[in-house]
Amino acid sequence: MSFLEPSDLPATGSPDDLKEFTAELNLDASRQTRGHEASIEQQHASEAVGALIRADNLIAGYFPGVNILNGSDLYAKEGELVGIIGPNGAGKSTLLKALFGLVNVTSGAVLLRDEDITNLRADQLVKRGVGFVPQNNNVFPSLTIEENMQMGAYQDPKSFKERFEAVTELFPALGTRRKQRTGSLSGGERQMVAMGRALMMAPSVLLLDEPSAGLSPALQDEVFVRVKGINASGVTVIIVEQNARRCLQIVDRGYVLDQGKNAYTGTGASLANDPKVIELYLGTLAKA
Ligand SMILES: Nc1ncnc2c1ncn2[C@@H]1O[C@H](COP(=O)(O)OP(=O)(O)OP(=O)(O)O)[C@@H](O)[C@H]1O
Numbered sequence: 001m002s003f004l005e006p007s008d009l010p011a012t013g014s015p016d017d018l019k020e021f022t023a024e025l026n027l028d029a030s031r032q033t034r035g036h037e038a039s040i041e042q043q044h045a046s047e048a049v050g051a052l053i054r055a056d057n058l059i060a061g062y063f064p065g066v067n068i069l070n071g072s073d074l075y076a077k078e079g080e081l082v083g084i085i086g087p088n089g090a091g092k093s094t095l096l097k098a099l100f101g102l103v104n105v106t107s108g109a110v111l112l113r114d115e116d117i118t119n120l121r122a123d124q125l126v127k128r129g130v131g132f133v134p135q136n137n138n139v140f141p142s143l144t145i146e147e148n149m150q151m152g153a154y155q156d157p158k159s160f161k162e163r164f165e166a167v168t169e170l171f172p173a174l175g176t177r178r179k180q181r182t183g184s185l186s187g188g189e190r191q192m193v194a195m196g197r198a199l200m201m202a203p204s205v206l207l208l209d210e211p212s213a214g215l216s217p218a219l220q221d222e223v224f225v226r227v228k229g230i231n232a233s234g235v236t237v238i239i240v241e242q243n244a245r246r247c248l249q250i251v252d253r254g255y256v257l258d259q260g261k262n263a264y265t266g267t268g269a270s271l272a273n274d275p276k277v278i279e280l281y282l283g284t285l286a287k288a
């Protein structure tokens with residue numbers, strides 16, 4: 001943003017001149033903003049090269065003509081733990097659903113190891129190594145833990161035993177309580193079942209939508225420790241979180257999504273310490 005010099009002002013000062021002058025200034029400011037946005041997008045695109053999964057300039061929504069995602073970009077490199085935070089209704093769940101083929105992407109692309117996977121069906125994505133734990137209804141409550149795990153491995157039932165062993169290494173309680181009906185578990189335990197189910201197909205990238213929502217602070221902590229554990233076992237993780245502060249503490253990189261667009265991005269630590277991010281998105285938590 002530059003400041004005006006007296007010589008920049010219109011010569012005559014007539015109302016028409018002034019109108020034209022203001023219009024030109026506004027156009028200039030909007031060009032500058034767009035130029036700034038374009039250069040941020042370019043930088044993001046160059047950083048995204050070679051990413052395990054990336055989304056470029058996604059436009060998506062639930063009804064024709066009503067876009068919820070307005071050009072969001074995202075990438076996760078192999079082994080990264082990436083967080084998405086933002087206000088309610090910002091489109092965080094919609095972004096994860098767009099990555100998992102559950103909402104129609106009308107423009108832009110989702111790439112997995114440079115393969116275009118935009119709008120592929122969920123079962124095709126699971127086959128390619130993408131796992132998804134939705135925000136709601138993410139377990140089969142009438143089934144036992146073990147049966148939920150079988151559902152997770154339904155595309156490759158022969159791998160069940162081996163995968164269940166691997167999953168119980170991360171979540172031992174799923175093994176010891178395998179015969180328990182999932183509907184009788186606590187909210188925190190159910191989240192473990194949901195994550196375990198998604199891990200049954202040995203995904204290379206796991207998409208988690210608000211795994212700590214509705215849990216007590218102690219259980220939220222446990223979820224974050226588990227998510228770190230999943231990531232440490234070699235799975236790339238993209239996590240949407242309502243507990244923004246805690247999320248930024250554990251992630252390698254984060255995105256702040258607002259109105260279906262990236263508002264801020266950076267390392268977890270840099271976002272957590274950015275005064276603008278604190279003021280706009282972490283303020284109420286900071287005061288809590
Ligand atoms: N199935 C749907 N059909 C129509 N509109 C939807 C649907 N799901 C979400 N929306 C709308 O899309 C917008 C973004 O919703 P989304 O669930 O992606 O937000 P969010 O950032 O995940 O919010 P929250 O923090 O509350 O989970 C909202 O305006 C919401 O009403």
Ligand SMILES: [Mg+2]
Pocket residue numbers: 092093094135210
């Ligand atoms: Mg959501």
